Amino acid sequence: xxxxxLSALENHAEFLPRHIGIDSADEALMLSVIGEASRQSLVASxxxxxxxxxxxxxxxxxCTEAEALAELKTIAGKNRVLKSFIGQGYYGTHTPGVILRNxxxxxxxxxxxxxxxxxxSQGRMEALVNFQTMVTDLTGMDIANASMLDEATAxxxxxxxxxxxxxxxxxxxxxxxxxxxxxxxxxxxxxAPLGFTVKLVQSEAEWNAAIASDDYFAALQQYPxxxxxxxxxxxxxxxxxxxxxAFILAADLLALTLLKAPGEMxxxxxxxTTQRFGMPMGAGGPHAGFMACKDxxxxxxxxxxxxxxxxxxxxxxxxxxxxxxxxxxxREKATSNIxxxxxxxxxxxxxxxxxxxAAGLTRIAQRVARLTAILAAGLKQLGLPAQHASAFDTLAxxxxxxxxxxxxxxxALVLGANLRRLDAQRLxxxxxxxxxxxxxxxxxxxxxPNAAQPSVDxxxxxxxxxxxALVRASSFLTHPVFNTHHSETAMxxxxxxxxxxxxxxxxxxxxxxxxxMKLNATSEMIPITWPEFxxxxxxxxxxxxxxxxxxxALLQRWLCAATGYAGVSxxxxxxxxxxxxxxxxxxxxxxxxxxxxxxxxxxxxxxxxTNPASAQMVGMQVxxxxxxxxxxxxxxxxxxxxxxxxxxxACVMIxxxxxxxxxxxxxKELCQIVHSHGGRVYVDGANMxxxxxxxxxxxxGGDVSHLNLHKTFCIPHGGGGPGVxxxxxxxxxxxxxxxHGTSGNASKVGAVSAAPLGNAAxxxxxxxxxxxxGAEGLTAATEVAILSxxxxxxxxxxxxxxxxxxxxxxxxxxxxxxxxxLKESSGVMAEDVAKRLIDYGFHAPTLSFPVANTLMVEPxxxxxxxxxxxxxxxxxxxxxxxxxxxxxxxxxDDNPLKNAPHTAESLLAGDWSHPYTREAAAFPVKSxxxxxxxAPVGRVDNVYGDRNLFxxxxxxxxxx
Numbered sequence: 001x002x003x004x005x006l007s008a009l010e011n012h013a014e015f016l017p018r019h020i021g022i023d024s025a026d027e028a029l030m031l032s033v034i035g036e037a038s039r040q041s042l043v044a045s046x047x048x049x050x051x052x053x054x055x056x057x058x059x060x061x062x063c064t065e066a067e068a069l070a071e072l073k074t075i076a077g078k079n080r081v082l083k084s085f086i087g088q089g090y091y092g093t094h095t096p097g098v099i100l101r102n103x104x105x106x107x108x109x110x111x112x113x114x115x116x117x118x119x120x121s122q123g124r125m126e127a128l129v130n131f132q133t134m135v136t137d138l139t140g141m142d143i144a145n146a147s148m149l150d151e152a153t154a155x156x157x158x159x160x161x162x163x164x165x166x167x168x169x170x171x172x173x174x175x176x177x178x179x180x181x182x183x184x185x186x187x188x189x190x191x192a193p194l195g196f197t198v199k200l201v202q203s204e205a206e207w208n209a210a211i212a213s214d215d216y217f218a219a220l221q222q223y224p225x226x227x228x229x230x231x232x233x234x235x236x237x238x239x240x241x242x243x244x245x246a247f248i249l250a251a252d253l254l255a256l257t258l259l260k261a262p263g264e265m266x267x268x269x270x271x272x273t274t275q276r277f278g279m280p281m282g283a284g285g286p287h288a289g290f291m292a293c294k295d296x297x298x299x300x301x302x303x304x305x306x307x308x309x310x311x312x313x314x315x316x317x318x319x320x321x322x323x324x325x326x327x328x329x330x331r332e333k334a335t336s337n338i339x340x341x342x343x344x345x346x347x348x349x350x351x352x353x354x355x356x357x358a359a360g361l362t363r364i365a366q367r368v369a370r371l372t373a374i375l376a377a378g379l380k381q382l383g384l385p386a387q388h389a390s391a392f393d394t395l396a397x398x399x400x401x402x403x404x405x406x407x408x409x410x411x412a413l414v415l416g417a418n419l420r421r422l423d424a425q426r427l428x429x430x431x432x433x434x435x436x437x438x439x440x441x442x443x444x445x446x447x448x449p450n451a452a453q454p455s456v457d458x459x460x461x462x463x464x465x466x467x468x469a470l471v472r473a474s475s476f477l478t479h480p481v482f483n484t485h486h487s488e489t490a491m492x493x494x495x496x497x498x499x500x501x502x503x504x505x506x507x508x509x510x511x512x513x514x515x516x517m518k519l520n521a522t523s524e525m526i527p528i529t530w531p532e533f534x535x536x537x538x539x540x541x542x543x544x545x546x547x548x549x550x551x552x553a554l555l556q557r558w559l560c561a562a563t564g565y566a567g568v569s570x571x572x573x574x575x576x577x578x579x580x581x582x583x584x585x586x587x588x589x590x591x592x593x594x595x596x597x598x599x600x601x602x603x604x605x606x607x608x609x610t611n612p613a614s615a616q617m618v619g620m621q622v623x624x625x626x627x628x629x630x631x632x633x634x635x636x637x638x639x640x641x642x643x644x645x646x647x648x649x650a651c652v653m654i655x656x657x658x659x660x661x662x663x664x665x666x667x668k669e670l671c672q673i674v675h676s677h678g679g680r681v682y683v684d685g686a687n688m689x690x691x692x693x694x695x696x697x698x699x700x701g702g703d704v705s706h707l708n709l710h711k712t713f714c715i716p717h718g719g720g721g722p723g724v725x726x727x728x729x730x731x732x733x734x735x736x737x738x739x740h741g742t743s744g745n746a747s748k749v750g751a752v753s754a755a756p757l758g759n760a761a762x763x764x765x766x767x768x769x770x771x772x773x774g775a776e777g778l779t780a781a782t783e784v785a786i787l788s789x790x791x792x793x794x795x796x797x798x799x800x801x802x803x804x805x806x807x808x809x810x811x812x813x814x815x816x817x818x819x820x821x822l823k824e825s826s827g828v829m830a831e832d833v834a835k836r837l838i839d840y841g842f843h844a845p846t847l848s849f850p851v852a853n854t855l856m857v858e859p860x861x862x863x864x865x866x867x868x869x870x871x872x873x874x875x876x877x878x879x880x881x882x883x884x885x886x887x888x889x890x891x892x893d894d895n896p897l898k899n900a901p902h903t904a905e906s907l908l909a910g911d912w913s914h915p916y917t918r919e920a921a922a923f924p925v926k927s928x929x930x931x932x933x934x935a936p937v938g939r940v941d942n943v944y945g946d947r948n949l950f951x952x953x954x955x956x957x958x959x960x
């Protein structure tokens with residue numbers, strides 16, 4: 001064999017064929033099925049030439065996985081990881097190794113989708129029920145949801161929940177000034193467009209006067225307070241309830257293992273974060289916020305709620321409970337646009353509680369409280385008594401002058417520690433699970449370097465700082481799940497037992513339309529647990545976050561190149577928050593132009609429910625525009641609505657390609673019409689996987705878009721979260737991007753999430769993806785996604801017609817399979833096909849969205865041809881089963897589709913009375929032999945679950 005030149009052996013785009021599952025031979029075959037000569041000609045026939053990119057994206061040339069990791073390691077090294085005593089809702093924590101390796105770093109958990117298909121989501125839903133139980137037990141409340149985006153947004157959601165739920169007619173919310181500053185900021189951002197007044201009170205006297213007034217609907221306190229003190233809030237709760245208002249308490253779950261529960265003090269809603277339950281600080285996220293409330297509020301509570309129901313065999317089963325679990329189905333009547341959670345961090349937090357149990361958590365909390373008492377005693381000995389007599393983990397110290405505070409901060413930095421500045425002359429110190437005896441010595445040295453240093457041993461007997469009246473007397477985490485898996489062997493097997501019940505991308509293609517379940521490459525995931533990224537506080541001094549700042553700046557630049565926009569904020573930690581931030585920018589822009597009256601938001605009838613919900617949240621009035629029979633925006637109706645509302649038009653919200661999976665040819669004209677009436681164009685970026693490299697919203701007329709980094713840019717869905725929803729804007733809207741006053745970067749619209757960089761710890765994933773793919777690779781990914789969707793559409797055309805397509809019969813990156821005619825011919829519904837796909841080993845496509853009784857399929861570019869064909873073959877085989885029903889061979893009420901999914905237990909039952917064989921139920925195609933996924937439960941009874949609502953761990957005998 002002749003020697004090849006070195007240049008031929010250096011493949012600097014080696015990641016590309018790892019990410020894209022289709023090779024050249026596959027591509028040729030697929031194009032022949034579609035009837036196109038090349039991938040480029042296919043794309044040219046689908047993407048309107050009027051919006052096609054004129055030039056390539058300005059991105060670095062692609063590099064190998066090893067090169068990208070080395071480059072990112074250099075960036076990470078610019079972060080400076082000091083010992084953090086800042087607190088403020090973020091604390092050091094030890095992630096148990098068994099949880100780190102088997103959940104956070106395990107694709108069986110992080111590549112799973114939201115548990116909409118209950119039967120293949122039993123494992124993660126059990127973990128979420130554990131989470132809900134953990135929260136209700138520790139808070140003493142009646143019910144909790146399956147997590148929120150972070151503590152600050154949970155507080156903002158609690159505000160709107162309270163407004164909707166109480167009798168008080170006031171329009172103000174009272175907020176203690178000793179809540180975490182980022183929480184106050186986000187509440188202020190959310191309150192302003194809704195017309196709520198935030199009354200910030202700074203003292204006990206101001207608080208008592210405020211809750212004695214009559215013009216408020218809710219009041220919020222922090223427990224323990226942000227500066228550390230503790231109080232019994234029963235009297236305040238009674239006073240607030242006497243006014244018909246709601247009492248909201250932001251609580252620390254670790255502290256609640258030792259402290260009187262909020263529910264025992266009359267709280268109506270309790271919110272907070274579970275970050276210190278095993279999830280690294282990660283410069284701000286992702287972390288699972290929580291919300292718990294009293295029973296009377298449960299049907300208005302935002303976010304997801306996992307409940308316990310039964311399956312068709314009468315066996316207990318989990319499912320998402322209550323229609324109100326996602327308020328965006330209420331569209332413009334919603335009080336929240338939340339359509340996601342932080343599932344992966346919530347699972348980690350729940351497993352942390354399962355692993356440690358009540359005794360273990362209490363021991364961790366007692367150690368923190370003991371160290372805090374010893375620290376306080378030592379500071380008092382040094383002549384620096386803590387400001388408050390009570391505390392759990394945080395002490396406030398008055399240094400007497402700003403110069404003394406400056407000097408103390410500087411000494412701490414030299415010693416490798418960060419303290420928190422409360423004001424000019426006060427500092428705060430927060431301890432946590434990772435605090436050591438040596439840390440106390442470091443702190444004493446920082447505060448009083450020239451004095452004789454106290455001894456930890458000598459101060460062991462320091463009095464507790466927790467008042468006797470606040471010591472917890474009630475039990476918690478008594479369910480067996482929290483008292484069984486305390487050895488690593490038991491924990492390892494429990495985690496494996498749950499993951500085996502679920503379908504994730506490590507087992508099968510997940511063909512969800514609009515949700516873009518693409519490869520989450522291992523090389524992209526590796527950096528998120530690097531200490532340089534994981535163990536850094538979001539409010540550490542800016543110099544210590546230099547690596548994150550560079551990462552953020554590079555991602556902003558690259559996302560601008562991909563979208564054609566001028567500016568980006570990565571702060572929103574979900575697509576819903578990105579939508580909200582984008583509309584806030586539009587609203588603020590109009591107000592700055594003296595056009596505050598512009599409040600009409602036009603939204604096509606086909607739009608996803610978060611669009612009208614987000615518009616409502618910023619105080620806009622939604623006007624729905626029609627769609628034509630092909631699913632396109634009805635341009636005549638749009639023009640008429642623009643003319644009708646010309647003086648008050650704020651914006652139009654569209655999804656492109658459309659929600660129906662096609663490139664509308666008149667999108668530029670649409671943008672021009674809206675602009676001519678003074679409105680702005682919001683282009684929902686949910687379908688950006690069909691645009692990157694081939695068209696850019698910022699170039700064809702869009703003014704604002706949000707992106708889903710957990711879709712197009714490879715951050716895993718994590719079972720329904722984490723996410724990142726950057727908001728991208730044109731030049732004149734850049735001043736209205738969200739910012740954080742807490743970090744010295746205040747903006748005209750305020751903060752939309754708790755941390756300045758949002759879910760910063762997962763940003764390295766998207767950085768790695770873009771860096772390894774480059775402009776040509778990203779464009780190829782888009783083109784192959786379009787190729788794969790058209791291949792599936794063509795192969796299934798004679799079995800399931802595609803509902804919407806362009807004039808030449810092509811689709812974008814997804815296709816809607818029309819099953820509506822099957823109801824009359826066979827009684828089979830799209831849901832039956834979705835459940836039968838489980839028997840074939842597949843997660844179902846998106847069910848009945850945007851059209852009832854259809855399946856929306858998006859294969860993504862990551863799937864290889866064999867997997868696409870396996871899915872197509874399954875769908876064709878299911879169509880043959882439907883024909884058995886249509887011909888009368890199988891009855892409409894007793895066939896493999898209506899009885900799907902089939903559990904192993906049901907197939908082994910002695911009595912088999914069905915007209916089809918057990919083999920037809922279990923192994924409808926030969927490929928399933930030896931590679932069979934068995935659904936752990938049969939079809940779940942949704943009606944039973946809503947009528948008999950259980951949302952925490954309960955003895956299964958109660959379900960009988």
